[in-house]
Amino acid sequence: MKTILKSENIKKKYGKESVVDGISLDIYENTFTVICGPSGSGKSTLLNILSGLIRPTAGKVWYEDKVISDYSEPQLADWKRLEVGNVFQSYMLLNNLTVEENIKISIAPGKTPLSFDRLTRMLEIDSILDKFPAQLSGGQQQRVAIARAVIKAPRLLFCDEATGALDEANSKKVVELLHSLKSAFGVTILFTTHNAQIAETADRVLTIKNGMLHKDVMNENPISAKDMVWG
Amino acid sequence: MVLVYKQLTKQMIQNRIFVLLLLVLTMLTSLSFYFVIFSIDGNMAMLNTLTTLTENQQLYKNALNANASLAYTFFISTVLLTSFVFVMYFYRFYRANKKQIGCLKSLGFKDSSVCACFVVFVAVLSLIGAILGLIGGYFLSDVLIHANADTYSVIGLVKKIRLSSLFIGLLVSTAIFCLLTFFCYSFVRGKEPGILIAGNESRAGFSFSLRVANRICDMIPTKNKLTLRIALRKPLSIFLLIVAVMSFSVCMILGRSLNISSQKVFDSQTTGHNYEYDTRYSEFQTVPTPENVIPYLDNKVRLFVDGHVIEQSATGLYTLNNLYELQNTKGDILSVPKVGEVYINPGLHEIYGLNIGDRFVADIAGVSHEVTVADIAVNAKSANIYVNADELSKALNVPIGAYNGVLSMEKLNDGVATTKDQRINTLNKEAVSNNISAVINQCIGGLIGAILIFLALYASFGDNTRDMLILHMMGYRTKHIRKMVIDVYMPIVWTVFFLTLAPSILLARSIQKSLSISTNDYMPFGTSISVIVLVFAGLSIIYWLVQMLFGLGIRRIVAKEEISEFIYAE
Structure with a gap:
């Protein structure tokens, strides 16, 4: 498997408190990797460092053969714009733009986006394109957020507790969609969650504890998202 | 508690x-x-x-x-x-x-x-x-x-x-x-x-306001509609901007107009007033006056105009010559008014809306006379109307030819004379007083207007903080974010300025008119291109100041990695 993203002994400290403490790992292309761990374990901070949202205090993050942790602010912005999609628990949609505009604002210049119609149909949001975020349910908002993250055909998709605010049915739908997107568009997905069932659908599960990589398990027989049983 | x-x-x-x-x-x-x-x-x-x-x-x-x-x-x-x-x-x-x-x-x-x-x-x-x-x-x-x-x-x-x-x-x-x-x-x-x-x-209300703003967006032909939409779909911010820009414009225009009015009054009281002495008598005089003087009758008069009772002086003119050249708005020299006609001062025209041909009632010595406005004398003495002297002498029951004031180049032996220097000195004193008031108004008005516009922009930019951080997370560069979310307010401020300019001038004019009525002191309204340029420059400076402050603020948030705090605070 080809490594697309790599961290090398990355650390993150807030004052004296160490949140991420020397994590080294490789993320393989076109895989669905779940990062799990208890609250405060540092999984979201790790995800944010890998996605370039925050910089590590020490260590390096590689994207293929480039050290993105050393990138200047504009370089990092360009990398995020072209190669990365983010999905958050709280959706983070622009309230004053319609669904269609929220998705299209993410399209990077000079890069061929995915088919808008195909994507919106696939995410079942093609009938709400003229609506504003405040008019949508949580599940709909999250699917719009996924569409926004994916439309630009990113190579990496980072999902931070993307189902944390959703009910069972919507959560299942989102996980299913992410797997479909992985298969359809070859996206590499990193997904933080507390949910053990979602972890069972992943190709690989990383467990973080006290800011350190506690377990790294390749899932030989991932279950289908449809077969997830909510506890 | x-x-x-x-x-x-x-x-x-x-x-x-x-x-x-x-x-x-x-x-x-x-x-x-x-x-x-x-x-x-x-x-x-x-x-x-x-x-x-x-x-x-x-x-x-x-x-x-x-x-x-x-x-x-x-x-x-x-x-x-x-x-x-x-x-x-x-x-x-x-x-x-x-x-x-x-x-x-x-x-x-x-x-x-x-x-x-x-x-x-x-x-x-x-x-x-x-x-x-x-x-x-x-x-x-x-x-x-x-x-x-x-x-x-x-x-x-x-x-x-x-x-x-x-x-x-x-x-x-x-x-x-x-x-x-x-x-x-x-x-x-x-x-x-x-x-x-x-x-x-408030989901329903929110979507309604957005729908309205969306309609407006659709009407505006612009290359980069999306950027403008982000701004225009915040109707409250736009409303605040309109109020703030208009308040700033009104305060500045009004302050400057009060300043200009002093000069206008000074000019109107000196242009065509070529006499050296204005001599007043406590009793009506019938002694023939020397040649090359202008004798006149002067008496208090009450005018009834559209429900207003206005105290003025009526000046009855027997003759006019180069000592006193009454001029109308076109610059034409006026002759002595005919019987039943009056020349009014510009204050009556501007404040009370009297125009040429209008009729109104003037109470002279307890008797009502209906008169017609024959012209507007731009260099009339303040709070004066000019009537035919023969008509006024009849109204006052004094012989035709009687007078209680004389304009002359030479000093007369009797009466109380006001020299040209004294007159100009008094005008200067009034101008200084008006200028002080104008400067006070301009400074405080400008400052309050500036604070308002600062607050409106600050609030608009503040409303956009979340959008800016989301765009940052999506990989937009700081300069692009600034272009999309902050710079778009500059043309909006300019557009609001130009759209509200005419209403602002009209509002400032009506405020000054109300001030003139309440103080019973005619303050002519005046504005100029330089005032408008000044307001525009003031707006732009305040805009750049807020933009700079806010730009620094955003950079600080991004640099301090408050993004993660922001994500989890949502």
Whole structure:
């Protein structure tokens, strides 16, 4: 498997408190990797460092053969714009733009986006394109957020507790969609969650504890998202 | 309850810039009032005790009356503007903190208790502001007192204030702001804690305002519609910008117009007034006058125009020559008015709307006469109308040819003469007084307008913080974010400026007209391209200042990695 993203002994400290403490790992292309761990374990901070949202205090993050942790602010912005999609628990949609505009604002210049119609149909949001975020349910908002993250055909998709605010049915739908997107568009997905069932659908599960990589398990027989049983 | 006060006070002062500006505005409200009132109250009381006033004292008293009227007009305007900012502050505060308020209500605190915290906070804030303004006004009033002493050559001027004035400046404004705070609480009053905590009670209203803004967006042909849509779909921000830009324009145009009016009045009282002496007689004279003089009849007259009773002087002219060349608006030299006709001064035309051909009733010596406006004399003496002398002498029951005033180049032996120098000196004194008022208005108006525009832009940019951070997370560069979310306000400010320019001029004109009526002192309205350029430049400077401050703020948030805090705070 080809490594697309790599961290090398990355650390993150807030004052004296160490949140991420020397994590080294490789993320393989076109895989669905779940990062799990208890609250405060540092999984979201790790995800944010890998996605370039925050910089590590020490260590390096590689994207293929480039050290993105050393990138200047504009370089990092360009990398995020072209190669990365983010999905958050709280959706983070622009309230004053319609669904269609929220998705299209993410399209990077000079890069061929995915088919808008195909994507919106696939995410079942093609009938709400003229609506504003405040008019949508949580599940709909999250699917719009996924569409926004994916439309630009990113190579990496980072999902931070993307189902944390959703009910069972919507959560299942989102996980299913992410797997479909992985298969359809070859996206590499990193997904933080507390949910053990979602972890069972992943190709690989990383467990973080006290800011350190506690377990790294390749899932030989991932279950289908449809077969997830909510506890 | 102490803890509730502590919690809410901390929440309120979290937006330090807004709270600081509110304090500055409450201070300016009382400063603009006390600055003038300290120079008026004591001296007006002293003048009122005098049975007879010298010419200078009378001029000084007129100036004090005009200044008092301006002070109250300005006080009301600044209270209104500050009230607007208070409403803006609380609207934003309740929108941002409804979860916290819902939480307090869920703990069992009543609306009345929570509302009382806000009222007490505002009472303390505005009282501090008012006291600071009182202190500042006390010291600053020295400037006005010295200027008045120099201008009117009056001595023994004092700095005093009446109890009622003290009460108005300190307590009336505070009471108004507290009352406003009480009413502003209706943004959250009566709402269930659960709804406030969920924060989704206004979905229908939200989508309606967005729908309206969306329609407007669709009508605007623009290359980069998306950027404009982000801005235009915040109707409150746009509304605030319109109010702020218009207030700033009105304050600046009005201040400058008051300044220009002094010069206009001076010009109108000197152009065509070529005589050296204006001699007045206490009794009507029938002795023939020398050649090359202009004898005239002068008498008080009351005009009845559209429900207004206006006190003026009627000047009956027997002849006109190069000593006094009455001119109309086209610059034509006017001849003696015909029987039944009058020439009016520009004040009657501009303030009361009298035009050529209009008829109105003039009460001369208790008898009503219906007269027709034959022309507008731009260089008429202030508060004068010109009538046919034969007609006026009949009305006054004096022989035709009688006079009680003479304009001449040579000094006459009898009567009380006012020389040209004296006349110009008096005009200069009045101009200085008007200029002082204009400068006060311009400075305070400009400052308050600037604060308002600063707040409106600051609020608009603040509303966009979330959008900016989301765009940053999506990989937009800082300069692109700035272009999309901040720079778009510049053309909006300019567009609002140009769209509201005409209404602002009309509003400033009508305010000045009201001032003229209330002070019974004609202040001609005037503006120019340079004033408009000045307002435009002022707006642009304030815009750049806020833009710079906000740009730094965003960079700080991004640099400090507050993004992750922001993500989890949502």
